[in-house]
Amino acid sequence: MPLLKIDKLSKSFGGLKAVSNLNIEINDGELIGLIGPNGAGKTTVFNLLTGVYDPTEGTVRFSDKDMRGLKPYQVTQRGMARTFQNIRLFSDLSVIDNVKIAYHQRSSYGIFSAFFRLPSYYSGEEEMHRKAMDLLKIFNLDHKAEEIAKNLPYGEQRRLEIARALGTEPKLLLLDEPAAGMNPQETHDLMNLIRWIREKFKLTILLIEHDMSLVMGVCERIYVLDYGTIIAQGAPDEIKSNPKVIEAYLGEEVV
Numbered sequence: 001m002p003l004l005k006i007d008k009l010s011k012s013f014g015g016l017k018a019v020s021n022l023n024i025e026i027n028d029g030e031l032i033g034l035i036g037p038n039g040a041g042k043t044t045v046f047n048l049l050t051g052v053y054d055p056t057e058g059t060v061r062f063s064d065k066d067m068r069g070l071k072p073y074q075v076t077q078r079g080m081a082r083t084f085q086n087i088r089l090f091s092d093l094s095v096i097d098n099v100k101i102a103y104h105q106r107s108s109y110g111i112f113s114a115f116f117r118l119p120s121y122y123s124g125e126e127e128m129h130r131k132a133m134d135l136l137k138i139f140n141l142d143h144k145a146e147e148i149a150k151n152l153p154y155g156e157q158r159r160l161e162i163a164r165a166l167g168t169e170p171k172l173l174l175l176d177e178p179a180a181g182m183n184p185q186e187t188h189d190l191m192n193l194i195r196w197i198r199e200k201f202k203l204t205i206l207l208i209e210h211d212m213s214l215v216m217g218v219c220e221r222i223y224v225l226d227y228g229t230i231i232a233q234g235a236p237d238e239i240k241s242n243p244k245v246i247e248a249y250l251g252e253e254v255v
């Protein structure tokens with residue numbers, strides 16, 4: 001049974017079919033790419049998966065459960081986390097608070113014990129602080145824990161966004177253009193980091209990315225979207241030489 005099963009998924013905005021009859025299956029532990037030219041519908045797919053949009057047609061099953069009608073926070077609680085194309089941190093909060101907020105979504109103590117500051121609240125807080133610091137260490141951000149998020153350099157903000165997503169302890173991580181705005185060295189480091197966190201956190205990852213060196217370097221399988229439909233799927237080598245893909249990207253670099 002696949003971890004994620006997207007079946008005949010469609011989304012229309014007025015007369016525009018942004019996503020049309022989409023079928024994708026992702027198995028536990030896979031690292032999958034979703035690519036396509038600008039406006040192909042990639043981010044719309046993420047918005048459909050995470051409850052930002054309701055599909056016009058079709059279904060999404062995650063861990064064999066129907067995800068229909070769930071709100072974004074409920075999707076997070078079911079074990080799906082995402083990052084955004086345009087970084088969306090709590091920019092005026094500290095680095096560590098950004099990650100702790102993510103853990104709060106999964107915390108075991110209730111609002112009652114938080115309100116009355118019961119012992120379970122303090123032990124929960126301590127545990128959360130420790131876990132958040134451990135995550136920041138992995139992303140080499142622990143020495144910046146108390147800095148305000150918006151003051152970090154761009155590449156570090158991107159890493160913090162991934163750390164925050166991991167704070168919700170997901171099974172499936174959706175990364176929307178994680179290398180956007182990074183230089184080649186940062187992109188290379190990110191590629192290694194993505195591979196490493198997959199192993200360390202036993203994650204399944206679906207990645208939207210325009211940087212082909214990253215996509216071809218880390219993904220085991222790739223789906224190619226064009227005008228809202230899948231025009232190709234397969235291993236990186238098959239995708240690189242697929243005539244339909246080359247045509248869709250005409251004028252852009254595929255390899």
Ligand SMILES: Nc1ncnc2c1ncn2[C@@H]1O[C@H](COP(=O)(O)OP(=O)(O)OP(=O)(O)O)[C@@H](O)[C@H]1O
Nearest residue numbers: 013016018036037038039040041042043044045085
């Ligand atoms: N909320 C919306 N209302 C109307 N049209 C939308 C909406 N969201 C997306 N679209 C349209 O749907 C199509 C797909 O957009 P989407 O952002 O999913 O593409 P994308 O593949 O992520 O593009 P890019 O690589 O440029 O980020 C585009 O034509 C876009 O203008």
